[in-house]
Amino acid sequence: MFIKNPKFEISAVGPNQYPTLGIPEIVLVGKSNVGKSSFINTMIHRKKLARTSSEPGKTRQINFYNMDNLFYFVDLPGYGYSKMSKKEQEQVGKFIEQYLFSRKEISLIVFLIDIRHEPTQNDKLMYHYIISSGLPCLILANKADKIAKTKVLDTVKTLQKQLNPLGDLTTLPFSSERKIYEDDVWKFIEHYI
Ligand SMILES: Nc1nc2c(ncn2[C@@H]2O[C@H](COP(=O)(O)OP(=O)(O)O)[C@@H](O)[C@H]2O)c(=O)[nH]1
Ligand SMILES: [Mg+2]
Numbered sequence: 001m002f003i004k005n006p007k008f009e010i011s012a013v014g015p016n017q018y019p020t021l022g023i024p025e026i027v028l029v030g031k032s033n034v035g036k037s038s039f040i041n042t043m044i045h046r047k048k049l050a051r052t053s054s055e056p057g058k059t060r061q062i063n064f065y066n067m068d069n070l071f072y073f074v075d076l077p078g079y080g081y082s083k084m085s086k087k088e089q090e091q092v093g094k095f096i097e098q099y100l101f102s103r104k105e106i107s108l109i110v111f112l113i114d115i116r117h118e119p120t121q122n123d124k125l126m127y128h129y130i131i132s133s134g135l136p137c138l139i140l141a142n143k144a145d146k147i148a149k150t151k152v153l154d155t156v157k158t159l160q161k162q163l164n165p166l167g168d169l170t171t172l173p174f175s176s177e178r179k180i181y182e183d184d185v186w187k188f189i190e191h192y193i
Contacts, residue, residue, distance in 0.1 A: 001186045003067045006044045011061040015102065019064055024071040024193050025105040029096070029130075030112030031122055032078030035142045038176040039112065040065060040073045043185070050075055060095050071107070071193045080122040100133050108136050108192035110185075115141035115155055115173065119163045127163050138188050139164065139171040145178040 012018050028036040037050035050065060050073075063075040076099065077092050084092070100106070109130055113123055130137045141156045152173045160171040170188065174181045 001190055003044045003070075005068055006046060006049055007066045008049060009064045009066045009072070011063050013061055015098070018062070018103065019066075019072065021066075021069065022105065023069060024107035025064075025074045025103065026071055026108050026110060026189055026192070027074040027076060027100070027106055028110050028112065029076050029100075029126060030078060030142075031114075031120060032081035034078065034112045034114055035174075035176055036075055036078065036112055039110070039140070039142070039174065040075060042176040042179065043073075043182060060092060062095075062099060072105075074106075079126065080120060097129060100129060100135070106135055108138060108189060109133075110189075111137055111139045112142045112174070113139065113159060113163065115144050115152070115159065116146050119159065123163065136192055137169050138185070139169050140174040140185070141171065142174045142176070144173040144175040144181065 009019060010017060028039060030036055037052040040050040041047060041052065044067070050063065060077060062077070065073040065075065067073060076096055079089065079092055079096065081089070111126065111130060113119055119127070139160065141159050144152050147155060156171055156173050160167060164171065172181060172184055174185060
């Protein structure tokens with residue numbers, strides 16, 4: 001899919017600011033720094049549309065990126081940001097939960113984990129949120145460029161066993177550096193739009 005005119009639309013701090021177009025939302029979730037904003041930029045071939053650094057002061061905003069009025073990429077705050085207090089982390093968790101459980105427009109969750117590490121406790125918690133929400137989900141093992149090409153597929157399988165033992169959620173490798181996994185991900189996203 002080629003997006004002609006991707007646009008940042010709004011940083012929402014609450015439901016009254018969520019867009020009202022009613023088009024599908026493809027939502028990025030994952031721990032802080034896993035590559036959610038980079039994912040959006042990579043998919044649309046823009047370097048800086050989505051801001052790609054953790055800004056602790058902006059952790060309670062949900063960023064909506066309008067893709068040619070066809071769908072939104074929604075960049076959720078990352079969890080597990082180490083410089084945040086426990087209380088702040090809990091607030092972020094509630095904020096994410098509120099959006100995931102109430103927003104009717106969500107068509108697909110793109111759940112990013114780091115290919116180099118076992119899923120964290122927070123990743124597992126997020127997995128259970130997603131399962132209980134009943135929403136479709138694509139798991140991406142990101143930063144695949146950080147391990148040898150020959151190990152990518154086996155590592156993805158191992159991670160899937162750890163996070164999704166039933167093996168019912170599609171789990172693919174991804175890398176914003178090594179741009180060879182985009183097509184598979186676009187196919188998956190298009191299906192849900
Ligand atoms: N090597 C590598 N680095 C990545 C990849 N994706 C993101 N990064 C880097 O990881 C850092 C955090 O990325 P960002 O997109 O801001 O993560 P976010 O907090 O989840 O939105 C940045 O320095 C990115 O350049 C990837 O696929 N491979
Ligand atoms: Mg980000």
